[in-house]
Amino acid sequence: MTGAPLLASVEDLDFTRYVRDGDGVLWAQACAEPRTLVEHLMRQRPAAGLKAFVGIPVARTLYRENARGMTLHSYTGAGANADLYSAGALDIVPAHYSSFPDLIRNGVIKADVVLVQLSPRDSRGHYSLGLAREYLADALATARTVIGEVHPDVPWTHGGPTLTADDLAAVVPARHPPVESPRTGPKPVHRAIAANAAALIEDGATLQFGVGALTEAVLDELHDRRHLGIHSGLLPDGLVPLIERGVVTGERKSVDRGKTVGGMLLGTRRLFEHVDRNPRVELRATSYTHHPAVLAAQHRFVALNSAVEVDLTGQVNAEVAKGRYVGAVGGAVDFLRGASRSAGGVPVVMLPSRAGSAGRIVAALSGPVSTPRSDAGVVVTEYGSADLRGLSLSQRVERMIALAAPEHRVRLDRSADAVLATARATRHA
Numbered sequence: 001m002t003g004a005p006l007l008a009s010v011e012d013l014d015f016t017r018y019v020r021d022g023d024g025v026l027w028a029q030a031c032a033e034p035r036t037l038v039e040h041l042m043r044q045r046p047a048a049g050l051k052a053f054v055g056i057p058v059a060r061t062l063y064r065e066n067a068r069g070m071t072l073h074s075y076t077g078a079g080a081n082a083d084l085y086s087a088g089a090l091d092i093v094p095a096h097y098s099s100f101p102d103l104i105r106n107g108v109i110k111a112d113v114v115l116v117q118l119s120p121r122d123s124r125g126h127y128s129l130g131l132a133r134e135y136l137a138d139a140l141a142t143a144r145t146v147i148g149e150v151h152p153d154v155p156w157t158h159g160g161p162t163l164t165a166d167d168l169a170a171v172v173p174a175r176h177p178p179v180e181s182p183r184t185g186p187k188p189v190h191r192a193i194a195a196n197a198a199a200l201i202e203d204g205a206t207l208q209f210g211v212g213a214l215t216e217a218v219l220d221e222l223h224d225r226r227h228l229g230i231h232s233g234l235l236p237d238g239l240v241p242l243i244e245r246g247v248v249t250g251e252r253k254s255v256d257r258g259k260t261v262g263g264m265l266l267g268t269r270r271l272f273e274h275v276d277r278n279p280r281v282e283l284r285a286t287s288y289t290h291h292p293a294v295l296a297a298q299h300r301f302v303a304l305n306s307a308v309e310v311d312l313t314g315q316v317n318a319e320v321a322k323g324r325y326v327g328a329v330g331g332a333v334d335f336l337r338g339a340s341r342s343a344g345g346v347p348v349v350m351l352p353s354r355a356g357s358a359g360r361i362v363a364a365l366s367g368p369v370s371t372p373r374s375d376a377g378v379v380v381t382e383y384g385s386a387d388l389r390g391l392s393l394s395q396r397v398e399r400m401i402a403l404a405a406p407e408h409r410v411r412l413d414r415s416a417d418a419v420l421a422t423a424r425a426t427r428h429a
Contacts, residue, residue, distance in 0.1 A: 024110020029055025032132035097331035134263035155276035237267035295338025314376030320367030347377030
């Protein structure tokens with residue numbers, strides 16, 4: 001590639017120079033989405049048969065009408081992706097997050113053209129990737145063409161890689177600042193679940209957490225802890241007060257001591273400003289954040305993930321709710337397995353006991369098995385926690401019924417014999 005000057009406007013960018021028929025296009029997700037470039041791509045439609053791999057949609061840049069003629073794949077049904085999937089405009093890749101680097105490098109997930117959001121250049125002429133590294137960093141290594149958009153509000157973040165003009169085919173000024181993902185106030189049930197989950201977290205633990213209100217609720221419960229560390233796929237707003245109060249220091253981490261490590265930022269300007277040029281926070285590639293050896297090496301690694309429903313033997317559905325694909329396989333199994341192999345680690349799955357009048361502790365899952373019962377750890381609801389590690393099937397059933405909503409326990413107890421008969425007669429992955 002030759003050095004790319006900053007174009008005056010995105011309107012000066014002609015995608016037909018860079019995108020070929022049948023290309024795979026990939027861009028950063030969530031707050032790191034390069035909205036100016038994606039919107040321009042969807043307007044221009046520069047080639048036939050384009051395939052795009054997309055992630056969490058915080059800004060709604062894709063919808064059924066503007067996606068016509070493109071093949072869209074995603075690992076998640078979160079947000080607007082659920083509507084795209086229901087409309088037949090998007091297909092799901094039900095893969096573990098840790099597999100994406102190899103899938104991209106091997107061309108199974110095509111990344112011929114990669115679109116990136118960038119911070120302004122530093123004194124050496126280097127751009128930072130700002131709000132995300134994760135699988136984007138792996139895609140950069142295989143892309144034929146990389147095109148960037150620059151906005152002054154994109155923070156400079158550590159962890160590499162950085163890009164120079166020589167790495168970019170074109171650079172445009174962004175029309176939009178980074179989209180923010182404000183936290184939603186936890187409901188009372190979230191706070192009750194969070195209190196039970198927080199009881200599993202000791203001083204000096206290293207934490208991972210998934211997307212959602214339960215994550216923020218758990219962080220709110222940790223203000224009396226000390227020396228916590230972070231190694232997670234995402235970093236949310238709720239970390240900032242914990243870092244500022246000296247709760248999160250990373251000083252007892254066994255890997256990346258003193259560093260908060262994540263794959264992407266999912267929050268607001270408060271978070272973006274905190275990490276800007278902060279050497280104690282590093283964003284790293286998925287090939288590092290989700291690597292099993294890295295996770296297992298973290299002592300007292302606590303993985304905090306949520307679920308749609310859990311059955312009486314510990315199988316987890318994290319993908320489908322009421323017939324709609326709303327979640328993901330994602331990185332939950334990667335992190336739960338990492339916590340299981342960590343010295344003093346705790347693999348945690350959190351969920352409310354009910355959704356409306358329906359129970360979420362169930363005799364049989366209504367969706368796919370996202371996490372098999374062989375990876376079951378500690379399940380937490382507002383009614384307590386159940387450590388399923390090493391328990392027999394009958395012991396698990398008893399513990400899980402105690403986590404269910406009281407009005408559902410008699411029915412679940414009546415189902416127990418049938419559940420055990422089926423579980424003992426069926427082989428599960």
